[in-house]
Amino acid sequence: ATPTALLVGTGRGAQLGILIKGPEALESTRRVDTVVLDKTGTVTTGRMSLLAVTAAEGERRDEVLRLAAALETGSEHPVARAVVAGATEVGALPPVTGFANVAGLGVTGAVDGRQVLLGRARLLREAGLVVPDDIARAATDAEAAGRTGVLVGWDGRARGLLAVADQVKPTSGEAVRRLRALGLKPVLLTGDNATVARAVAAEVGVDEVIAEVLPTEKVEVVARLQGEGRVVAMVGDGVNDAAALARADLGLAMGTGTDVAIEASDLTLVRDDLLAAVDAIRLARSTLGTIK
């Protein structure tokens, strides 16, 4: 590699809002044929809102929300921020003891003497909680509406359902079109439920969707694609994306993302915009094109 070409690439990168960790990061870019896109915070804004709270029969809605919000004060997850911000009406939140984050599934802790679980149905079911029909139905309805349904339970039963959602970033659809124009195959990868994932994918024009993937499994998905002979770029922002970003042939972190994601990546996109990923791949290709 000629130092001059790399310098030009790096300088132009800075103008475009792309920080390049090292020249060797770009070596494989010319051969990239697949771009794996994280959903929340990458294709979508990651700024979720709490849109609905459903209490199971015999439960109080404000009590469900109060316990859920108290528990979520211990989490930085987009779902947690939405639940806390959406719970101002319930007043002061009680303290939590024994808080634990279960990566990609939810959170648990003791609130007001109850052991509360909050997250995907799988988290509650695996802990032996029963999910009553009305809550299961509320979850299905939320997902059908393109929302993420989060269950809240204690004392052996799910007792409430919180529906949260964020929005696709305005330029994500255009970015996907441009990735395709560069001959790249986009793939959406998420820990969120398959219905929401497919809705987001359809909105931006992605047809390959891999959903309900645990954080530890994201890296396995990248490795599997590589095993099929694909050369993979990955764009992500979360703690749960870090291993996959490191494993990818080219890792691109959203600059608004977590420090671990940025550290694991070859490139950081300063603009909170998927078009920056397209610019980065084009820039990397043209920089390499000038290297003899």
Ligand code: ADP
């Ligand atoms: P993504 O790949 O979309 O960033 P994650 O792996 O972080 O998703 O989370 C997957 C799912 O786990 C979320 O959609 C949510 O249902 C659940 N979850 C994770 N963390 C929390 C939390 N703090 N509170 C509630 N639900 C959570």
Ligand code: MG
């Ligand atoms: Mg994310």
